[in-house]
Amino acid sequence: SAVISQKPSRDICQRGTSLTIQCQVDSQVTMMFWYRQQPGQSLTLIATANQGSEATYESGFVIDKFPISRPNLTFSTLTVSNMSPEDSSIYLCSSRTQINTEAFFGQGTRLTVV
Amino acid sequence: AQKITQTQPGMFVQEKEAVTLDCTYDTSDQSYGLFWYKQPSSGEMIFLIYQGSYDEQNATEGRYSLNFQKARKSANLVISASQLGDSAMYFCAMRVGAGGTSYGKLTFGQGTILTVHP
Numbered sequence: 001s002a003v004i005s006q007k008p009s010r011d012i013c014q015r016g017t018s019l020t021i022q023c024q025v026d027s028q029v030t031m032m033f034w035y036r037q038q039p040g041q042s043l044t045l046i047a048t049a050n051q052g053s054e055a056t057y058e059s060g061f062v063i064d065k066f067p068i069s070r071p072n073l074t075f076s077t078l079t080v081s082n083m084s085p086e087d088s089s090i091y092l093c094s095s096r097t098q099i100n101t102e103a104f105f106g107q108g109t110r111l112t113v114v
Numbered sequence: 115a116q117k118i119t120q121t122q123p124g125m126f127v128q129e130k131e132a133v134t135l136d137c138t139y140d141t142s143d144q145s146y147g148l149f150w151y152k153q154p155s156s157g158e159m160i161f162l163i164y165q166g167s168y169d170e171q172n173a174t175e176g177r178y179s180l181n182f183q184k185a186r187k188s189a190n191l192v193i194s195a196s197q198l199g200d201s202a203m204y205f206c207a208m209r210v211g212a213g214g215t216s217y218g219k220l221t222f223g224q225g226t227i228l229t230v231h232p
Contacts, residue, residue, distance in 0.1 A: 031218055037157075042205065042222045090157045096218035102149055103209070103218045105159035 002027045002097050006106025013083055013113050020079045021109045023093035028073035033103070034066070037090040046091075049076045083113045116141045116210050120223035127196045128231050134181070135191040135226045137206030146210045148189040149220065150180065153203040162204075165189055193228075201230045 005024045013019050023032065031050055035043040046066055047055040055068040069077045080087055093106045117140040127133035139148065150162040165173045165180045173180040181190040193200055204227075207220040 033218055033220075042224050043159075043220075044222075045219065048219060092157075092159060094159075094218065094220075102161040102164055103220055104161065105151075108157040108159070110157055 002029070002095070002104060004093055004095065004104060004106035006093055006109060008109055009107060010110040011112070013111065015084050015113055017083055018079055018081045019083065019111060020077050021091055021093070022077050023075070023106050025074045025095060027097060029095040029097055030073070031095060032070065032076045033094040034068065034076075034078045035092045035094060037092065037108075039088065043092065046078070080111065083111075085113045087111065088113045116143075116146075116208055116221045118206050118208050118221055118223035120206055120226050122226045123224075124227045124229065126229050126231060127193075129198060130195055132192060132194045133196055133228065135193070135204050135206075135228065137189045137191065137223060139187050139189060139206075139208050141208065141210055143210045146208055148180070148182070149207040149209070150178070150189075150191045151205045151207060152200075153205060153225070155202070159205075163191065196230045198230050198232060201228060203227050 003026045007022055033048055034046040036046050037043045045058050046061045047057045049055045049068050049070040051070050051073050065081055067079045091109045094103045096103050119138045146167045148165045152160040152162055163173050163175045163178045163180050165182045172182050177194045179192045203225045205225045206223040209220050
């Protein structure tokens with residue numbers, strides 16, 4: 001399967017600031033997905049990012065808080081804006097290359113907001 | 115709506131023994147896929163095994179096998195000959211549909227922490 005390079009792998013940020021997470025795929029993919037994993041919890045989908053259109057956000061997530069860019073078929077960014085300690089989580093990007101194959105993930109970004 | 119349920123928050127197994135991690139799912143769609151992922155403490159998500167709703171044979175990948183019981187809507191993961199490196203969080207996940215808006219979009223269970231004892 002394809003490989004996603006995600007960075008940063010971890011960061012400690014001050015409340016009120018923003019962090020941009022980048023994901024680079026080694027092949028072209030139609031959609032990319034951004035998940036949040038709060039401490040001790042499962043993965044929750046934040047949004048789906050299509051190239052050339054606005055991202056589609058899941059219930060409970062809004063663009064002002066989690067703006068997403070998808071400038072081409074191999075790259076996407078997620079920004080966590082105006083951070084608070086409640087945003088401390090692992091953020092993961094994901095995609096697929098073909099139908100009926102597994103979704104593959106970036107290495108994750110472990111974010112701590114202090 | 116789709117739902118995945120993992121009822122075992124934690125499981126313990128002795129090294130070299132087999133262990134079964136439970137997963138049940140709920141969907142009204144006929145076409146769906148079931149996945150198991152392993153998440154070590156590093157946080158990465160490692161794909162283990164996939165079962166399609168129309169697959170008649172249970173999926174196997176090395177030491178991993180998926181016990182798929184469609185009528186009971188269960189997709190349990192069996193790990194044979196457990197190793198110390200198998201200690202991790204395990205997630206069951208489901209994708210509904212084969213393409214379109216469901217492309218790559220997964221619903222995850224709550225996870226099971228597996229601990230392998232020497």
